[in-house]
């Protein structure tokens with residue numbers, strides 16, 4: 245028995261014609277017109293396509309292999325000359341993903357970050373990273389291979405309960421590791437143990453705030469995919485979830501419901517000016533909180549559940565009020581008065597309009613919007629961060645209109661955000677003195693490289709997931725096509741460099757597992773949109789101005 249956010253009754257929407265267009269249709273001007281018209285119509289109806297609609301209306305006919313057949317040839321016609329090329333890519337990708345699997349005491353337990361024989365030191369790329377395993381886990385779940393995901397969840401829950409020290413300081417119980425590896429203690433007796441890194445050995449000693457949040461999201465994905473509640477309801481998983489949540493929900497001196505973080509606490513694990521309340525963590529936090537409501541056992545104490553519910557509401561209110569940016573709001577901020585005191589202040593964080601960077605005025609289209617990177621006293625980080633915005637759509641933190649606006653922005657600013665190789669981790673890059681001050685002269689994060697405006701293939705699965713969720717699959721197809729031109733030829737790099745993402749990253753690993761898995765998940769989502777239910781949450785109306793109606797029920801959202 246689980247707790248659940250009750251979804252609104254599904255709105256029956258007209259079938260999206262958009263989804264019927266084939267790749268070839270993109271070159272036909274009458275169809276482009278038709279598509280634009282359809283898009284226009286779509287934007288005037290209720291914006292969020294419910295997951296049940298996707299399941300009912302958007303489904304390809306299942307191929308006989310069911311979950312085990314990853315890439316059905318549904319969208320290919322005999323005239324599609326690229327079909328065999330695409331199949332070859334998926335075959336190579338599956339083979340590479342299988343090679344990355346890590347075994348512990350004979351059982352699959354995760355995937356290494358990269359297997360790049362051409363590079364000297366493996367550093368920690370030979371470890372299983374929690375965040376890197378997410379796309380691998382989704383690929384395995386969608387393929388019907390559940391065991392590796394189950395083992396991963398079970399073993400990482402055990403790692404969490406170990407005592408962890410950084411120098412003389414003991415970390416909170418709920419912290420999940422950034423990564424772990426199998427240690428062969430005694431080769432003759434073949435004994436193995438797991439060695440975890442909670443940030444105490446990582447470059448820069450960065451603590452992974454995202455690991456625990458991803459763990460909860462993955463537990464819900466596993467439960468949703470397999471229909472098996474027993475893992476989530478096991479004492480170890482319930483305990484692990486509570487420890488993570490307690491850590492994140494603990495009271496402090498803060499005035500904000502957002503999670504306060506140090507720099508380098510997530511996928512961007514180097515100094516990049518994301519300290520404070522980065523959108524990536526806030527969106528993951530929101531999603532993890534919502535997932536936990538469906539996973540906590542029915543007999544969980546009411547206070548704890550109420551606490552979570554209230555935090556969801558407060559966080560949602562905070563992010564909607566202060567992080568959302570579109571043309572209108574930018575104009576409001578531009579005209580802000582400063583030094584306002586009391587409850588009636590409009591400029592609550594006393595942001596000085598002169599601090600608005602020049603680039604945003606050109607970048608902001610009249611159609612589109614997004615959640616900005618960070619907000620704190622006198623500081624708005626206007627940069628676009630891909631992961632946070634796409635998780636906001638998947639978790640339904642973004643309202644239907646906002647979700648559409650985020651994809652409008654991606655469409656309007658395609659060159660900047662997608663370029664030649666999808667997708668920019670953030671935009672724009674920092675240069676010159678700003679780069680010196682903010683990154684500490686980091687030679688790995690020079691402009692348009694790595695975390696500083698580099699392009700990361702792994703993010704493709706998120707773009708595809710949100711495009712499928714919003715019935716705008718032509719965006720997903722465009723990005724997948726770009727990816728397919730280079731990904732295998734370039735040996736699945738970790739990231740690309742340059743303003744348009746044309747160059748394989750200076751220090752990018754090859755055969756980076758999440759680049760491989762991200763592509764496979766993207767393909768499987770496009771081929772069978774019903775997979776989306778594993779990773780997307782229905783809109784339960786929490787973000788409306790009235791307060792949400794969250795209550796217990798018996799199924800996963």
Ligand code: GLC
Pocket residue numbers: 357369373375376510511512513514
């Ligand atoms: C880099 C990335 C980080 C990733 C790790 C392993 O440190 O910044 O996000 O988890 O490599 O791939």
